[in-house]
Amino acid sequence: MCSLTESELEPELIKTPLDLNTPQICKKCKENPPCVNLRGNDTYCKTCFLTAVHHKFRSTLGKNKAMRPGELVCVAYSGGTASTSLVHLLKTGIESDHKKLLFKPIVLHVDEGSVFNLDPAKRLENIREKCNYITDFAFKVYVSALEQPTRVVEYKQDEDLGLQFETVKSNELYEAIQNIKEASARQEFVNNIRREAIVQGAKMLNAAKVFTGENATKISIDLLAGVSLGKGGNLANESGFRDLRNDDVMVLRPLRDVPGKELALYAQYHRLISFTDPVLGTGQDSLFSIRKLTEDFLVGLHNDFPATLSTVFKTSDKLQIQEDRTNVTKCILCSGGVDTSAEEHNALQATMWSTIVSGKGKTLDTDNQLTSMNLDILDITSLSLEDKKTGCSSTKDNTAESECCGQGDGSCKTSNVKPLTKADVLTSVCYACMRTISSFRDVNKLPANFHQQVQYAKNRSAMKNEIQDFLL
Numbered sequence: 084m085c086s087l088t089e090s091e092l093e094p095e096l097i098k099t100p101l102d103l104n105t106p107q108i109c110k111k112c113k114e115n116p117p118c119v120n121l122r123g124n125d126t127y128c129k130t131c132f133l134t135a136v137h138h139k140f141r142s143t144l145g146k147n148k149a150m151r152p153g154e155l156v157c158v159a160y161s162g163g164t165a166s167t168s169l170v171h172l173l174k175t176g177i178e179s180d181h182k183k184l185l186f187k188p189i190v191l192h193v194d195e196g197s198v199f200n201l202d203p204a205k206r207l208e209n210i211r212e213k214c215n216y217i218t219d220f221a222f223k224v225y226v227s228a229l230e231q232p233t234r235v236v237e238y239k240q241d242e243d244l245g246l247q248f249e250t251v252k253s254n255e256l257y258e259a260i261q262n263i264k265e266a267s268a269r270q271e272f273v274n275n276i277r278r279e280a281i282v283q284g285a286k287m288l289n290a291a292k293v294f295t296g297e298n299a300t301k302i303s304i305d306l307l308a309g310v311s312l313g314k315g316g317n318l319a320n321e322s323g324f325r326d327l328r329n330d331d332v333m334v335l336r337p338l339r340d341v342p343g344k345e346l347a348l349y350a351q352y353h354r355l356i357s358f359t360d361p362v363l364g365t366g367q368d369s370l371f372s373i374r375k376l377t378e379d380f381l382v383g384l385h386n387d388f389p390a391t392l393s394t395v396f397k398t399s400d401k402l403q404i405q406e407d408r409t410n411v412t413k414c415i416l417c418s419g420g421v422d423t424s425a426e427e428h429n430a431l432q433a434t435m436w437s438t439i440v441s442g443k444g445k446t447l448d449t450d451n452q453l454t455s456m457n458l459d460i461l462d463i464t465s466l467s468l469e470d471k472k473t474g475c476s477s478t479k480d481n482t483a484e485s486e487c488c489g490q491g492d493g494s495c496k497t498s499n500v501k502p503l504t505k506a507d508v509l510t511s512v513c514y515a516c517m518r519t520i521s522s523f524r525d526v527n528k529l530p531a532n533f534h535q536q537v538q539y540a541k542n543r544s545a546m547k548n549e550i551q552d553f554l555l
């Protein structure tokens with residue numbers, strides 16, 4: 084029998100706590116009195132600590148060979164501690180005399196007021212507050228809104244912001260979010276929209292690369308929550324240094340080696356101001372969503388076992404990103420690869436089978452279609468999707484098809500676009516996003532751009548099926 088205890092396996096766990104009665108010196112310079120204690124007995128003076136954080140940021144960029152001189156990079160700024168520290172680190176790096184950073188950052192702030200249905204005046208006030216502060220860092224600052232990400236305007240102090248909020252679009256997004264039943268699905272939906280808005284904004288600014296402020300603590304939480312949410316194949320893109328889900332814009336995470344605590348201390352020592360807006364889940368208990376529960380579990384465990392977050396974080400380093408995406412069908416929600424067209428039986432088919440069987444209730448024994456089925460993978464998938472077409476949440480989906488009024492002079496106002504069914508959307512998303520879409524009460528409440536994408540994906544797959552037999 085193995086006689087190793089947990090403490091012997093992980094030496095970090097048996098470190099004696101810091102004794103405040105004995106005089107300490109900085110572990111790095113061995114001269115100055117320390118002012119931060121990172122873990123156990125790792126004490127540093129202010130200068131050594133700040134240099135170490137800066138070094139971690141630089142080495143992450145260096146070892147990944149991320150940037151070339153003169154390259155334009157769009158820095159996503161939310162107003163929080165991490166993104167403010169990121170902008171400060173970039174400013175320090177560009178102004179430093181030794182090994183200057185040679186790329187050109189611009190700052191993009193995406194306003195998320197529509198998630199909480201804030202009125203335009205309040206949203207403008209929030210934008211002004213954050214952007215007035217961040218323009219002091221001497222980078223160009225641009226602003227867009229979550230519901231209209233392609234309308235990007237430059238922010239200039241003491242000038243009117245030329246950003247008009249379209250009420251129709253902001254209401255559309257707010258209603259879409261309200262239409263989602265589960266809080267976990269709601270959070271995932273907003274995260275995906277936010278990511279897409281940043282990428283779209285960067286594209287409008289002609290930046291091929293984006294910096295985001297995820298730190299090591301957030302990445303550990305994202306990784307474990309991602310596993311629980313069934314992200315599987317797309318997890319490497321969410322937790323690695325590079326996110327290659329979009330073809331023309333690459334998202335990079337230069338703070339991924341800096342833990343949240345060190346970043347908070349960095350911001351504190353530099354007296355950086357952060358604006359913490361409420362997000363979905365703020366002030367809620369740990370049972371609010373899967374992500375919130377994972378966060379509370381990991382952070383709670385980390386208090387007693389200081390190696391927790393770094394162990395989870397190191398696992399994310401081992402995940403490999405699939406670089407060749409030429410034959411990958413993209414999920415319309417998260418831009419990851421669609422991983423649901425399996426050829427062997429898997430958990431997804433088991434879930435679909437249980438849904439079909441539970442949905443039949445007392446009619447199960449008399450259902451000839453089911454009893455004669457030999458559990459073919461395609462049969463189960465199509466039968467499960469068939470249920471979604473006729474299911475209660477989309478009863479009006481199949482009836483509302485309108486016809487053209489017949490006026491050929493362009494005055495025809497009727498639309499012949501078919502309303503969406505849940506089955507249409509489910510076939511265009513990955514496994515994790517299927518959970519989000521399944522949580523929609525009515526998929527027709529999805530913002531308009533998703534309707535177009537679903538239609539496009541549907542036409543594409545129909546065309547693929549038609550020409551399949553003729554392909555060599």
Ligand SMILES: [Zn+2]
Pocket residue numbers: 109110111112113114115127128129130131132
């Ligand atoms: Zn020192």
Ligand SMILES: [Zn+2]
Pocket residue numbers: 414415416417418419512513514515516
């Ligand atoms: Zn997806």
